[in-house]
Amino acid sequence: MTSESKPAHFLQNIIREDLAGGRVSQLATRFPPEPNGYLHIGHAKSICLNFGLAQEFGGTCNLRFDDTNPAKEEEEYVDAIKRDVSWLGFEWNGEARYTSDYFDQLHEWALHLIKEGKAYVCHLSPEDARHYRGTLTEPGKNSPYRDRSAEENLELFDKMKNGEMAEGECSLRAKIDMAAPNINLRDPIIYRIKKMAHHQTGDKWCIYPSYDFAHGQSDAIEGISHSICTLEFEDHKPLYDWFIANLPVPARPRQYEFARLNLNYTVVSKRKLKQLVDEGHVDGWDDPRMPTLSGQRRRGVPPAAIRKFCEMIGVTRSDSVVDVGMLEYCIRDELDKNAPRAMCVMEPLKVTLSNYPEGREEILPAPGHPVREDLPARDLPFTRTLYIEQEDFREEANKKYKRLVLGKKVRLRNAYVIQADEVIKNDAGEIIEVVCSVDLDTLGKDPADGVKPKGVIHWVSAEKNVDCEVRLYDRLFSDPAPDAGGKNFLDHVNPDNLQVLSGCKGEIGLASAAPEHSYQFERNGYFCRDNKYGTAEKPVFNRTIGLRDSWAKMGE
RNA sequence: UGGGGCGUAGCCAAGCGGUAAGGCAGCGGGUUUUGAUCCCGUCAUGCGUAGGUUCGAAUCCUACCGCCCCAGCCA
Numbered sequence: 001m002t003s004e005s006k007p008a009h010f011l012q013n014i015i016r017e018d019l020a021g022g023r024v025s026q027l028a029t030r031f032p033p034e035p036n037g038y039l040h041i042g043h044a045k046s047i048c049l050n051f052g053l054a055q056e057f058g059g060t061c062n063l064r065f066d067d068t069n070p071a072k073e074e075e076e077y078v079d080a081i082k083r084d085v086s087w088l089g090f091e092w093n094g095e096a097r098y099t100s101d102y103f104d105q106l107h108e109w110a111l112h113l114i115k116e117g118k119a120y121v122c123h124l125s126p127e128d129a130r131h132y133r134g135t136l137t138e139p140g141k142n143s144p145y146r147d148r149s150a151e152e153n154l155e156l157f158d159k160m161k162n163g164e165m166a167e168g169e170c171s172l173r174a175k176i177d178m179a180a181p182n183i184n185l186r187d188p189i190i191y192r193i194k195k196m197a198h199h200q201t202g203d204k205w206c207i208y209p210s211y212d213f214a215h216g217q218s219d220a221i222e223g224i225s226h227s228i229c230t231l232e233f234e235d236h237k238p239l240y241d242w243f244i245a246n247l248p249v250p251a252r253p254r255q256y257e258f259a260r261l262n263l264n265y266t267v268v269s270k271r272k273l274k275q276l277v278d279e280g281h282v283d284g285w286d287d288p289r290m291p292t293l294s295g296q297r298r299r300g301v302p303p304a305a306i307r308k309f310c311e312m313i314g315v316t317r318s319d320s321v322v323d324v325g326m327l328e329y330c331i332r333d334e335l336d337k338n339a340p341r342a343m344c345v346m347e348p349l350k351v352t353l354s355n356y357p358e359g360r361e362e363i364l365p366a367p368g369h370p371v372r373e374d375l376p377a378r379d380l381p382f383t384r385t386l387y388i389e390q391e392d393f394r395e396e397a398n399k400k401y402k403r404l405v406l407g408k409k410v411r412l413r414n415a416y417v418i419q420a421d422e423v424i425k426n427d428a429g430e431i432i433e434v435v436c437s438v439d440l441d442t443l444g445k446d447p448a449d450g451v452k453p454k455g456v457i458h459w460v461s462a463e464k465n466v467d468c469e470v471r472l473y474d475r476l477f478s479d480p481a482p483d484a485g486g487k488n489f490l491d492h493v494n495p496d497n498l499q500v501l502s503g504c505k506g507e508i509g510l511a512s513a514a515p516e517h518s519y520q521f522e523r524n525g526y527f528c529r530d531n532k533y534g535t536a537e538k539p540v541f542n543r544t545i546g547l548r549d550s551w552a553k554m555g556e
Numbered sequence: 557u558g559g560g561g562c563g564u565a566g567c568c569a570a571g572c573g574g575u576a577a578g579g580c581a582g583c584g585g586g587u588u589u590u591g592a593u594c595c596c597g598u599c600a601u602g603c604g605u606a607g608g609u610u611c612g613a614a615u616c617c618u619a620c621c622g623c624c625c626c627a628g629c630c631a
Contacts, residue, residue: 007570007577034631069630126629135627137558171629181559183627192629211631235560235626257561259624264567312579314569316562319624323567326580336593343590370593402591411589444589456589522590551591 009315011049011256015057015226024225027059031085031092032066032099032215032229035077035199037270038285038292039084041306041327045261048310050228051090062222063092067100068214070198078199084293088303099214100200102221106209107161109217109247110172110191114153118246119190120146121156123170132178133186139179140186146175160193163206167193174213176242184239188212216240220249227253230260231317261313262321264480266291267489281493282476286532288542289476289497299473300518300528300544305334324475331545335518335526340368340375343413343458344506344521344541346470348387350433350462353418356384361463364443366414378509382415385462387505392457393434395423400554402455404434409447411456413522417442458522466506469540470527472499510539518544 008016018024029050033043054061063085067073082096113119122145124132134140148156157172159165172191180186190213195206219227227240234257244252267273268291276282276290285292288299296306309330313322364382368375392403392410404410409419422435439447446452479492506521513519515531525546534540 006579009569032631036631066631072630129629130627133627135558138627139558140627168629173629183559186627189629194629208629210629215631231561232625233631237560259562312568314579316569318562318569320562320568323580326568329580332592341590370588370590400591413589415589417589446589453589455591458590520590520592523592524590525592547590547592549591554591 006311006314010317011053011226011228011258011315012056014256015053018225019057026225027054027057028062028093028223028225029054029059029228030062030064030097030219030222030224032064032218033081034066034069034072035074035081036069036072037077037274038294039081040268040273040293041263041266041291041296042261042268043084044088044293044306045310045313045315046228046230047085047088047090048307049258049315051092052307052310053226053228054093059225060093061090062094062097062224064097064099064218064222065200066211066215066218067098067198067200068208068211070194070196070208073199075199080294084297087293087297089307097218097222098200099209099218100198102214102218103201103205103209105221106214106217109249110157110209110213111154112247113174113190114157114172115150116246117150117175119172119174120148120153121160121170122146122173122187122189126168129171129189133183134178136183142178143173143187146187157191160191160207161205163195165193167195169193172207174239174242176239182235182238184212184236185242188239212236212239213243216243216253216255217247217249219253220244220251223251224253225251227255229255229257231257231319232260233257257317258315259317259319262319263291263324263327264321265324265475265477265482267477267483269483272483272489275490276476279490281490288471288530289473291476297516298531299542300335300516300526301331302334302338302518305331308334321481328545332526332548335520335544338372339518339520339526340378341366341370341522342378342507342510342519343380343460344468344470344504344510344524344527345387345389345458345460346501346504346524347390348460348462348503348505349390349393349431351386351388351418351459352433352435353384353386353438354421354435355437358384360384361461364415378507380414380507381461381464383461383463386412386459387462387465388412388434388457388459390431393420393431395431403457404436404455406434409439409451409453411442411453413456413458415443415459416440417447417453458524460505460507462505464508466508466511467538468504468506468510469534469538470501470504470543471530471540472501472543473497474499504541506539506541510541511536513539513541520547523547 031050051061171189173187176185286294364380395406406420417439418436424433474497478494482489482492513529515529518528526544527541530540
């Protein structure tokens with residue numbers, strides 16, 4: 001570690017000590033999503049943590065689908081999750097695993113508990129069980145079925161397994177302590193009846209283990225040394241440890257908790273994201289405004305930016321709300337370093353160069369990137385008629401306006417200096433064209449009079465360009481905490497979260513832009529071709545994020 | 557009011573008894589054929605509050621305050 005590296009966080013410290021003290025010989029982690037929805041930026045923190053730790057300490061990280069509830073899970077999500085983890089840049093250890101791979105073993109362990117007198121079949125209805133459980137401040141009461149014999153329990157559990165009991169009729173519970181201050185220890189349900197097919201095991205089972213009964217044991221089976229989860233599972237740790245202590249498991253994994261990611265101006269609950277999709281506020285789970293990984297990918301966010309962000313925010317046990325500006329910084333930083341440059345005029349204003357021959361076209365070379373010489377240069381056709389941005393021309397302006405002004409000069413990016421000589425307006429008085437003169441002696445050098453124009457604007461040939469549609473995204477929500485307190489997050493959807501511009505003119509090379517490949521449209525922002533809409537003749541470009549804009553910030 | 561956590565700048569976050577790292581945002585300046593990038597400077601006499609221990613406390617002790625999580629046959 002250099003003196004410049006980040007200080008270690010608490011999990012890195014724990015792992016280093018465990019490795020040094022011999023508690024574990026090799027680090028083994030796992031990322032355990034439930035396949036019941038799409039991965040989002042919050043999951044990215046967990047993914048980067050688990051896989052990152054394994055890389056850092058020369059260990060392994062498994063991908064395990066925590067699929068103990070067939071009522072909520074689907075194969076579709078399994079595929080999407082694999083795709084997103086891979087996209088983020090991580091490779092899991094061996095094949096993807098499933099908690100359902102261990103259903104046989106888990107069932108045997110349930111039998112073991114019953115034989116030991118540590119689990120029983122309870123016929124309390126869900127409602128009655130709730131009453132017996134007590135409250136946060138009052139202890140619970142023992143179930144009347146708590147003292148059934150092991151033989152009877154074995155027989156009853158077998159009937160549950162064979163489908164002879166109805167859903168909700170009974171459940172298998174661990175016999176721990178109905179008076180425990182920690183509610184998770186008040187005889188938790190470990191197997192429940194669900195007469196439905198499972199996406200991995202088909203109709204083999206009609207009883208399914210609970211999260212608590214499955215997670216720690218699955219960790220043990222896989223030899224996970226550090227089972228990392230979020231804070232809300234801390235109350236489950238005594239239960240996690242109880243199963244590990246009372247079952248003949250092959251290893252003794254330990255659970256550690258960290259604070260999940262919260263981002264302002266963002267919502268990351270599967271239920272709410274689903275609602276945005278279902279009610280048509282967005283175009284789907286992969287809408288570029290969504291915080292899902294598939295949405296961020298479609299928007300043009302590079303996976304490295306998300307990794308950097310996860311590194312930057314740190315790992316602690318304190319609840320926090322990270323400023324989305326930090327994510328935006330990481331995206332800009334990554335894109336600035338790697339995205340090839342291009343020019344695209346969003347709202348075209350025609351410019352005619354009165355002293356440039358009609359029909360003439362010259363090819364001006366332009367660097368692919370201001371400092372990355374490994375990025376290929378591009379050729380820009382320069383012609384008598386051009387397009388510039390409407391907002392880059394004014395008939396009159398103060399000296400702070402560093403663009404084209406009537407009677408003044410400006411530099412065309414990667415090309416010549418021009419001067420605005422005349423304005424042409426339509427009947428409505430709108431400017432529809434600017435007639436300029438070009439100084440052909442300014443390619444790569446200042447004008448002969450030594451007066452350097454203070455502005456540089458982007459442009460595109462009006463005769464050779466790519467007609468395209470550009471989608472400008474803004475924050476999905478206008479409120480920093482759209483779902484805080486009693487607020488209805490839908491009331492805070494930003495009405496201006498999408499602006500669609502058509503008739504935009506991109507430099508000719510953009511015709512071959514590949515979907516999801518980022519460009520910087522100079523002076524504008526970072527864009528990538530949409531992976532869903534658009535045609536070969538008229539591509540659609542998504543704005544990933546704008547450039548920092550100190551001009552706009554001045555209030556101008 | 558039971559149990560479990562957490563409080564360091566606008567935000568994230570180091571710090572673990574020796575006198576408050578770093579990053580984001582902000583502000584000021586320099587370079588620049590992107591009002592971008594880059595570079596430089598600036599930004600907590602203060603660590604939830606109040607006491608106490610100590611030569612010395614964000615770090616130890618006590619009390620209080622605030623916020624988060626838990627009463628699914630969800631994960």
